[in-house]
Amino acid sequence: MNAPAKSPAAFQATSTFTLLRTLSVVSAICGLIIVVSYMATLDRAKANRRLAAQRAVFKVLPDAVTVKDYLALPNGDIVPAGGGDPPPGALRFYSAYDAEGRFEGIAAEGAAKGYADMVRVMFGYRESCHCIVGIGVVSMRETPGIGDRILTDKAFLTNFKALDVRLNDDLSALANEVKVVKHGAKTQAWQVDAISGATVTSRAVGKGVNDAAQLLLPRLVPKLDQLREKP
Amino acid sequence: MSSPSPAAFSMAPPNQWEEFTEGMWRRNPVFVMVLGMCPTLAVTVSAINSISMGLATTFVLAASCFLVSLLRRLIPKEVRIATYIVIIATFVTVVDYAVQAISLDLYEALGAYIQLIVANCLVLGRAEAHAARAAPIPATLNAIGMGLGFTLGLTMIGGVREILGAGAFFGVPLFGPGFQPWVVMVLPPGGFFVMAGWLLLFAIVRRRMAARNAGAASSVGSSAVAASSGACHGA
Numbered sequence: 049m050n051a052p053a054k055s056p057a058a059f060q061a062t063s064t065f066t067l068l069r070t071l072s073v074v075s076a077i078c079g080l081i082i083v084v085s086y087m088a089t090l091d092r093a094k095a096n097r098r099l100a101a102q103r104a105v106f107k108v109l110p111d112a113v114t115v116k117d118y119l120a121l122p123n124g125d126i127v128p129a130g131g132g133d134p135p136p137g138a139l140r141f142y143s144a145y146d147a148e149g150r151f152e153g154i155a156a157e158g159a160a161k162g163y164a165d166m167v168r169v170m171f172g173y174r175e176s177c178h179c180i181v182g183i184g185v186v187s188m189r190e191t192p193g194i195g196d197r198i199l200t201d202k203a204f205l206t207n208f209k210a211l212d213v214r215l216n217d218d219l220s221a222l223a224n225e226v227k228v229v230k231h232g233a234k235t236q237a238w239q240v241d242a243i244s245g246a247t248v249t250s251r252a253v254g255k256g257v258n259d260a261a262q263l264l265l266p267r268l269v270p271k272l273d274q275l276r277e278k279p
Numbered sequence: 280m281s282s283p284s285p286a287a288f289s290m291a292p293p294n295q296w297e298e299f300t301e302g303m304w305r306r307n308p309v310f311v312m313v314l315g316m317c318p319t320l321a322v323t324v325s326a327i328n329s330i331s332m333g334l335a336t337t338f339v340l341a342a343s344c345f346l347v348s349l350l351r352r353l354i355p356k357e358v359r360i361a362t363y364i365v366i367i368a369t370f371v372t373v374v375d376y377a378v379q380a381i382s383l384d385l386y387e388a389l390g391a392y393i394q395l396i397v398a399n400c401l402v403l404g405r406a407e408a409h410a411a412r413a414a415p416i417p418a419t420l421n422a423i424g425m426g427l428g429f430t431l432g433l434t435m436i437g438g439v440r441e442i443l444g445a446g447a448f449f450g451v452p453l454f455g456p457g458f459q460p461w462v463v464m465v466l467p468p469g470g471f472f473v474m475a476g477w478l479l480l481f482a483i484v485r486r487r488m489a490a491r492n493a494g495a496a497s498s499v500g501s502s503a504v505a506a507s508s509g510a511c512h513g514a
Binding site: 070073 | 354445462
């Protein structure tokens with residue numbers, strides 16, 4: 049049908065059927081290889097992801113020993129996170145318990161655009177002070193020596209020892225938005241003092257924490273009793 | 280299969296050895312053919328990233344060259360590129376899953392560059408230029424050699440960048456706490472600087488060796504030639 053006109057040269061056009069057959073056979077072989085390798089690595093990859101998330105939780109809530117992941121659904125329900133993809137609008141968070149099984153706190157992830165790429169941070173929330181008690185970076189590509197000081201700058205990390213994120217009276221949003229202010233201008237417990245020279249990355253951390261807390265905490269705080277017992 | 284002459288038979292091992300070593304040095308993909316520059320410049324911020332990227336590429340290269348060579352008589356030339364890309368993409372997907380299963384930190388560090396092995400011209404180039412014309416065993420040997428040459432090239436760049444830019448080698452700090460890192464080396468421009476440095480060094484070495492082979496070594500101090508060629512082999 050679409051075979052080119054026979055040229056006088058030795059060129060012999062291959063029939064369409066042969067082309068189709070070759071492509072089908074090769075695709076079938078390749079598909080099989082992909083499926084087999086997917087099945088073979090699935091469990092290990094899942095376990096790795098769980099371990100990485102747990103490591104990040106232990107970093108922000110140092111007394112935690114066991115971690116359980118949950119989803120906060122848009123309708124306000126809290127369900128244990130199973131396998132598979134979470135439903136749309138669900139927020140994943142981690143409920144942490146200490147060695148005696150006492151409820152220790154909540155950890156969740158926030159993300160915002162930094163200087164180079166998304167900065168993903170994990171933060172720990174403790175109910176007793178209605179505050180964030182620690183942060184850790186899950187992933188970032190910020191400039192080494194400049195943006196990545198958010199990992200090491202002691203003064204910056206002190207911002208997140210007791211960052212006020214209490215909710216307003218009708219529990220619909222944070223009473224005070226978490227705000228990143230210019231270096232040395234912090235006056236309130238809900239403000240974050242930026243690193244001078246790494247303002248963009250500092251702002252990304254603050255915005256990531258704020259956005260995630262604004263969404264998650266109003267759903268979560270009324271239902272905290274549900275998490276108090278170690279499952 | 281006509282009876283192979285004993286001479287041809289005895290030639291086989293050195294031929295396979297040559298197939299294997301071709302990519303390691305004589306036609307090194309990074310420093311001689313200058314292929315696959317995208318990962319070469321992007322992921323070589325540390326020695327461990329370089330070596331992982333190199334080994335991932337080696338696996339893709341060897342597996343796809345083996346399959347291409349195995350199927351070479353079945354693939355009509357009209358659809359050969361499409362077929363090669365499907366085969367290469369398959370093994371890249373396999374590597375992608377494997378790296379996720381081995382280490383998530385490594386997966387984060389290599390980022391999109393694992394998937395981009397599909398577009399690495401080294402892989403398609405070798406499939407088209409060598410594996411499509413060779414029997415499976417020599418094709419695979421040649422591909423492994425090329426892959427290891429690529430790994431070597433990447434590690435040489437990554438090692439220098441890590442030493443200068445982070446003061447460490449394979450994550451082990453080399454200098455005391457007083458070390459002030461040369462940050463530009465782990466930023467994208469550092470990749471170009473180090474690559475250029477190595478290319479310059481090899482160009483000088485090659486020119487001196489050629490001059491010596493041509494019997495014109497008298498113009499160059501022979502001790503200098505010995506020193507620089509020693510540095511080349513030791514590198």
